[in-house]
Each structure stands twice: as C-alpha cells, then as structure tokens.
Amino acid sequence: MCGIIACIGSDDAVGELLTGLENLEYRGYDSAGIAVQNGSGIAVRKKAGKISELKDTIARDVSNGTIGIGHTRWSTHGPPTDKNAHPHTSRTERVAVVHNGIIENYEAIRRKLIAEGYEFRSETDTEVIPHLVEYYIDQGMGVEEAFKTTVGELDGSYAVALMVHGTDTVYAARQDSPLVVGVDDGRYYLASDVPAFLDFTDEVVYIENGEFARVRPNELVITDRDGNVVDRDVETVEWSAEETGKGQYAHYMLKEINEQADALANTIAGRIGEDGTVELEAFPPGTFGGIDEVEFVACGTSYHAALYGAQLLRRAGIRTYASLASEYDTSTVSDGTLVVAVTQSGETADTLTALRAAQDAGAETVAVTNVVGSSAAREADHALYIRAGPEIGVAATKTFSSQVVTLALLGHQLAEDLEQGRPREDAAEFFEELRKLPDHIATVLETTRAKEISEEYFDKKSYFFIGRDNEFPVALEGALKFKEITYEHAEGFASGELKHGPLALVTEETAVFALFTGQNGRETRKNAEEAHTRSADIVAVATDGTDVGEFADNVLWVPKTHPDLAGLLANVQLQLVSYYTADLLGREIDKPRNLAKSVTVE
Known part of the structure; x- marks a missing residue:
C-alpha cells in the first residue's frame, strides 16, 4: 500500500517526481523519498513524515537530472523512519529501488546476502532487492539479467522500479501490485496509479502480472517472463488532472461527498431504456442465462455496497451471498456460480485473491470497479464500471453510492436473464426514482x-x-x-x-x-x-x-x-x-x- 513514481527523459525529474508523490499521497503518507541520476551518481533524499512537510528537505541539494524514481510509503515491514523510507540502495549505492507490495521470502534472501557480507540498514523487506541485484551484477551479469534473476527469486507481490548508476534506463516488474506507464512524446512515467502523472500526460500503457519493462528516453520495451516482447496499445484515460484536485474544498472527502450527484448521473447515464429496461454496455440480454447463484466478494466500503446489492438480488428471487473477500470460501462454487468482485480501485489484494480462487473453482466472474484497466477489470471474465470518477480521499464516499446503483442495475438484468429471477413489479416506479436520485442527493447537500x-x-x-x-x-x-x-x-x-x-x-x-x-x-x-x-x-x-x-x-x-x-x-x-x-x-x-x-x- 505504497505509491511509486519514475520519470524517464524528463527535463525536471526532481520537480516531476515530487508532483507525482503528492498526487500519490493517498496511497501512503508516513515517509517519502526520491533518487535521481545527476551525472555523478545516484542522489537519494528520503525522510519520515508527510510529503508536504518534506518537499523542501527531499529536494534540497539534489542536482536535477532526466531520470529518477520516487516513493511514498505506508509501512508494512518496519516503522516509519528515515532509514526505512524508500528508495533503498545497494551496498555501493549504485543500485536504487522503490517497491510497492510485500516480499514474503525476504528473510531467507536477507540471510543469504548477510552470509555473503552484505549489511542491511533498514528493517524493510524491500532492501533485499537492490542488494540482490548488485550481487548478481558482481557475478558478471548485465543489469537487465541481474534484475530479472532477482525478480525470479521473489515470492509475494511487487511493483518495483530500479535504476543503476551509469545507465539511462529504469527497469520495472509487476506481480499482483499495480503498475502503469505514462507516455508523453519520448518521455515516460512509471507509477502505481494514473493520477501520479496526470499533470503531464493522459496516455497510458498497463503492465500485466509477470511482465517486465525496460524504459529509457524514447524507448519502452515490455517483455513477458520468457523474454518475448509484448505489443501493448497506448490508451487514453478519461480522468483529468483537474478532476483529481481538491478545487475549492478544504478536503478531498468533502469534495467527493459533494460530487455524488454528478457521479450517480454518470453511473446511470445510458443504462436505463425509455421502456424501463436496463442496458448495460458489457452485457447483452441473456448474458447470464446459465447462472444458478451469485456470490459477491469485497472488502470495507465495497463489502457494505455488496451487502446492499445482495439484498436487492435476493428480493428478485436470486440466491445471493456476500462474503468478505479475505474470508471467502470457494466450497460452494459450481459451474452455475457467478462471482462478482466489488472493488473501487480494482487492485484490492484480498478481493483479487478471492476473484482468482473463484475462477480456479470454475465460476464465471464479473468485476464491478471504478478504474478502467485495473487488475480486476482485466482478470475477470467481464468488467462493469461504476463510472464515479476519481476518488482520492482514503474514506470512500461517492463510490459507495455508485457501487450500489451499479449492482442494482446488474441485479435487474440478472432477474431478466435467470429462469428463477423475478423482475420488479414496480420497475417503472423504481427507475423513475433512480433517475431522480442525483437531484435528491443535491437536495440533501443543500439542506x-x-x-x-x-x-x-x-x-x-x-x-x-x-x-x-x-x-x-x-x-x-x-x-x-x-x-x-x-x-x-x-x-x-x-x-x-x-x-x-x-x-x-x-x-x-x-x-x-x-x-x-x-x-x-x-x-x-x-x-x-x-x-x-x-x-x-x-x-x-x-x-x-x-x-x-x-x-x-x-x-x-x-x-x-x-x-x-x-x-x-x-x-x-x-x-x-x-x-x-x-x-x-x-x-x-x-x-x-x-x-x-x-x-x-x-
């Protein structure tokens, strides 16, 4: 639960890294740091505390460069201290790494490296990565081979970006933690999430699980585990930098509460026919004809939306359950089970694990998410977007409303598709009130x-x-x-x-x-x-x-x-x-x- 950012080919790597970190601070905010190639080495500045408090300290005395990496941390291994802040470097400080995720076998790797004479300066799992890369470089490997060999030894989840002194390249890899590339006319940005670089570009390429990226000015190469080059289309994201800012509000949360009317209008738009039918763009009529039961999996606020949605489906005659993703049991899954993963970000680890377990057990799957191109959207059999717009505040607000309404629409289609379903007798009244819901929310906000x-x-x-x-x-x-x-x-x-x-x-x-x-x-x-x-x-x-x-x-x-x-x-x-x-x-x-x-x- 951290945020990483990298700039490649930038005229102002320090400034752009700091902007990216500020945009990612919702992903973690107990420490932050940057590392920049400045021609004489890798300059690292990092410190515990909020980015707003550290900006001057982090940037002070760092010569600008064209390549850099940055990190904002939410602690998992080791408390939030200066030493535990990222980036982490190798023994000679020629390798620098930022990482989001958890390396589950880091203790075994750490013991191996200590036996080889490496000294560790932090309590983090991440620090094994730069040391292990340097170990393999010292064994005669090239940088890219050393990086891929290191990644091959890691168990757990990671989005990692690495740079080595004397090269103009950032190397990256992804497994179960999000990683996206921003593309801007020969310049590139690597980040945990799109808002990190929306100030600079809205053109993106998504990195998939098990893939590597080699990024240098004017060149992006993505390969799979076997070294085969992957051809990936550049996509344009719909969110703007203005949408991800606070505007006139004191807090993102208040802004996002006040955006609920517009968010719901977007959720509903084009999905309710004049004759009271539901028209979900991803699901033509009859999509779910073979389904016997529905199981929702979700966490936190999304779980509460799933509970709400499950009650609506049960009233429509559909056998429906809602489970906390971290407690999900696939023993009831059959060929006729539809598993619906509800996740705002599409990157929630527990929900993704439940989704994959359901697929392995033979279930058909749907991701109900807010983020186009997210892991859940790509991995599920179907994706249904709630279209709430960016939500930055840690406490979810507008996405809850949009999730519930999206699940209500999905439930209506399921009731139409399934033999045992009972479509609403009051459908005309329900949909008329649903169209009024944005106005009703505006009334609540005003009064x-x-x-x-x-x-x-x-x-x-x-x-x-x-x-x-x-x-x-x-x-x-x-x-x-x-x-x-x-x-x-x-x-x-x-x-x-x-x-x-x-x-x-x-x-x-x-x-x-x-x-x-x-x-x-x-x-x-x-x-x-x-x-x-x-x-x-x-x-x-x-x-x-x-x-x-x-x-x-x-x-x-x-x-x-x-x-x-x-x-x-x-x-x-x-x-x-x-x-x-x-x-x-x-x-x-x-x-x-x-x-x-x-x-x-x-």
Missing part, C-alpha cells in the same frame, strides 16, 4: 443539518448506527466512515441485534443514529426507544413525512423516494456527520492514521 448535529454530539464517547433490511449495510457503512476519520468508537448494528448484547454499552455518553427510510420503521423505532430509555441521544435519519415520534432528539431528513434507494440518501447525511465531527476534532480527514486508499497487500 443538511449535519454540521449542527456534529457540533452537538462531537464529544460523546460512543456512536451507534442502527437500521434494518437495506438500512443495515448503510448503518455499517456509517459506523465505518465515522471510525475511519474521527478515530472515535463507532459500531453499526442490525436494529434488532441491539437488544442482544450491544445495549449493555449504551449510556448517556452514547449517540445512536437510527435509520428510518421507508421500511421496518416500527421495529427500528422500538429498538431506538430502548436505547433512549437508557439515556442515549437519538438522531433519526428519516425520509420526509416519517413519524419518528418524541423519542428522537434530532432528525436528519432526506427526500421521499423508493425504499430501495432511500438508504443512499441517508448515507450522504452520515458521511457529512462523520466529516464535520472529524473536522471539529482536528483529524487528518483525507489521510487517516494507519490507513491507505488502495490496499494492495493481504
């Missing part, structure tokens, strides 16, 4: 009292979020958002479970957010009243016109809509409560402690 609510309750000790049916995944998501960015104790429950244990935690220091979005309101009201009689403060999140009774101390209203969609409006209110509470508490909202945006390690 919300979330900041006022946050000011009233920001000093509570515990925060509970409760709901039933499709409100339950929203309650889980509300609690996750709250704990992610406020660092306060927050939990989400199915409303009925409150009395089966969690009620013991309720005191006058508890705030309970209870969801009332058109279904099961009577039952949730009983559960909220149980908490209220035990001195908890109750904030109802309710559709207009709902009778929440006298037990609710405050109400956050959302426009009346179809019950299957109202949870998405409630979720916007909860996102805003989390944001404003975190702001009042002075938290690092876009970069919460211990977390990174793209979880590319298991």
Whole structure:
C-alpha cells in the first residue's frame, strides 16, 4: 500500500517526481523519498513524515537530472523512519529501488546476502532487492539479467522500479501490485496509479502480472517472463488532472461527498431504456442465462455496497451471498456460480485473491470497479464500471453510492436473464426514482443539518448506527466512515441485534443514529426507544413525512423516494456527520492514521 513514481527523459525529474508523490499521497503518507541520476551518481533524499512537510528537505541539494524514481510509503515491514523510507540502495549505492507490495521470502534472501557480507540498514523487506541485484551484477551479469534473476527469486507481490548508476534506463516488474506507464512524446512515467502523472500526460500503457519493462528516453520495451516482447496499445484515460484536485474544498472527502450527484448521473447515464429496461454496455440480454447463484466478494466500503446489492438480488428471487473477500470460501462454487468482485480501485489484494480462487473453482466472474484497466477489470471474465470518477480521499464516499446503483442495475438484468429471477413489479416506479436520485442527493447537500448535529454530539464517547433490511449495510457503512476519520468508537448494528448484547454499552455518553427510510420503521423505532430509555441521544435519519415520534432528539431528513434507494440518501447525511465531527476534532480527514486508499497487500 505504497505509491511509486519514475520519470524517464524528463527535463525536471526532481520537480516531476515530487508532483507525482503528492498526487500519490493517498496511497501512503508516513515517509517519502526520491533518487535521481545527476551525472555523478545516484542522489537519494528520503525522510519520515508527510510529503508536504518534506518537499523542501527531499529536494534540497539534489542536482536535477532526466531520470529518477520516487516513493511514498505506508509501512508494512518496519516503522516509519528515515532509514526505512524508500528508495533503498545497494551496498555501493549504485543500485536504487522503490517497491510497492510485500516480499514474503525476504528473510531467507536477507540471510543469504548477510552470509555473503552484505549489511542491511533498514528493517524493510524491500532492501533485499537492490542488494540482490548488485550481487548478481558482481557475478558478471548485465543489469537487465541481474534484475530479472532477482525478480525470479521473489515470492509475494511487487511493483518495483530500479535504476543503476551509469545507465539511462529504469527497469520495472509487476506481480499482483499495480503498475502503469505514462507516455508523453519520448518521455515516460512509471507509477502505481494514473493520477501520479496526470499533470503531464493522459496516455497510458498497463503492465500485466509477470511482465517486465525496460524504459529509457524514447524507448519502452515490455517483455513477458520468457523474454518475448509484448505489443501493448497506448490508451487514453478519461480522468483529468483537474478532476483529481481538491478545487475549492478544504478536503478531498468533502469534495467527493459533494460530487455524488454528478457521479450517480454518470453511473446511470445510458443504462436505463425509455421502456424501463436496463442496458448495460458489457452485457447483452441473456448474458447470464446459465447462472444458478451469485456470490459477491469485497472488502470495507465495497463489502457494505455488496451487502446492499445482495439484498436487492435476493428480493428478485436470486440466491445471493456476500462474503468478505479475505474470508471467502470457494466450497460452494459450481459451474452455475457467478462471482462478482466489488472493488473501487480494482487492485484490492484480498478481493483479487478471492476473484482468482473463484475462477480456479470454475465460476464465471464479473468485476464491478471504478478504474478502467485495473487488475480486476482485466482478470475477470467481464468488467462493469461504476463510472464515479476519481476518488482520492482514503474514506470512500461517492463510490459507495455508485457501487450500489451499479449492482442494482446488474441485479435487474440478472432477474431478466435467470429462469428463477423475478423482475420488479414496480420497475417503472423504481427507475423513475433512480433517475431522480442525483437531484435528491443535491437536495440533501443543500439542506443538511449535519454540521449542527456534529457540533452537538462531537464529544460523546460512543456512536451507534442502527437500521434494518437495506438500512443495515448503510448503518455499517456509517459506523465505518465515522471510525475511519474521527478515530472515535463507532459500531453499526442490525436494529434488532441491539437488544442482544450491544445495549449493555449504551449510556448517556452514547449517540445512536437510527435509520428510518421507508421500511421496518416500527421495529427500528422500538429498538431506538430502548436505547433512549437508557439515556442515549437519538438522531433519526428519516425520509420526509416519517413519524419518528418524541423519542428522537434530532432528525436528519432526506427526500421521499423508493425504499430501495432511500438508504443512499441517508448515507450522504452520515458521511457529512462523520466529516464535520472529524473536522471539529482536528483529524487528518483525507489521510487517516494507519490507513491507505488502495490496499494492495493481504
């Protein structure tokens, strides 16, 4: 869960590396560094801390050059210290490396190298790479052969970029960690993610698992494990540098909350026919005719979207399950199983592992993702894009809404394709309200009292979020958002479970957010009243016109809509409560402690 960047053929390698690192900081932000070929050696500057605090220190006294590599770190092996920051260098400092991923057999390689007289200066797994490359160079190998031989010894996941003093080339390899090349008229950029170089180019080439890249000014060569040259098309990405900036907002998270109306409009565009049919560009009618059951695999916010989607599919008569990707069991997979991997980035390690296991077990697979060309999109049998636009804030916001709506559309097609499916009897009403959803979200954003609510309750000790049916995944998501960015104790429950244990935690220091979005309101009201009689403060999140009774101390209203969609409006209110509470508490909202945006390690 780190970010790497390389510049080849640049007139300002230092400046472009630092820009790339700032653009990648959502992938890791506990240390950063760069290495630049400056004609007299490889100049390395690295330090623990945020890039914004280190920019001057990193760049100071570094002669500019045309080739360089950089890294922003989220620690896995070794704490965030200056020594553990990347780039890492070999014994003679003629080899420099940046790496994203985990080298699982690094201890064995480290022992081997120590026995050969190599000394290690960090606690990281990455440091074995430059030492091992230098070891093979000392054995008489050329740089490229030494690099490929080293990579062949690595077990685990990696996107690695390496340069050697005296050459004008960056060597790179990829296995289960993302790596993309930016192309700009003879200049090249290697990075973990496209936003790293969007300031410079929108032309990209994707590196696949098991492939190597040799990059020098005016030359990009990609080869497979056997050394065969791979011919890969240059693609144009749709995101712009402006889209990945904060604009007028204090934080990316607030910007992305406010972008939800536009994101959902993009998600829906062209996918609902005038006659109420669903028209998914990747799936002509009948695509899923042989499917017996559907299994969702996902992590974090995407898992909550999967839970929401699974409930919609079950109502349509389709046997559907949602599993945490890290806990996924393929024992129920058969030829009639469709496994849907839900992942914003398309690079989530646990989800990719589950996707591959499902394929090995014989399942048909679909990736529901936000990133064109991502690993999940390329590896699954089908890709369905949520089209939410770039999301930089670590805490997912607009992508949750777009994931749920995309899964609802997919569910409708499955109900049409599958013999056991039951298409909606209220399809006309549902799709009419779905078209209105962006406007309803805009209304929530314009009328919300979330900041006022946050000011009233920001000093509570515990925060509970409760709901039933499709409100339950929203309650889980509300609690996750709250704990992610406020660092306060927050939990989400199915409303009925409150009395089966969690009620013991309720005191006058508890705030309970209870969801009332058109279904099961009577039952949730009983559960909220149980908490209220035990001195908890109750904030109802309710559709207009709902009778929440006298037990609710405050109400956050959302426009009346179809019950299957109202949870998405409630979720916007909860996102805003989390944001404003975190702001009042002075938290690092876009970069919460211990977390990174793209979880590319298991």
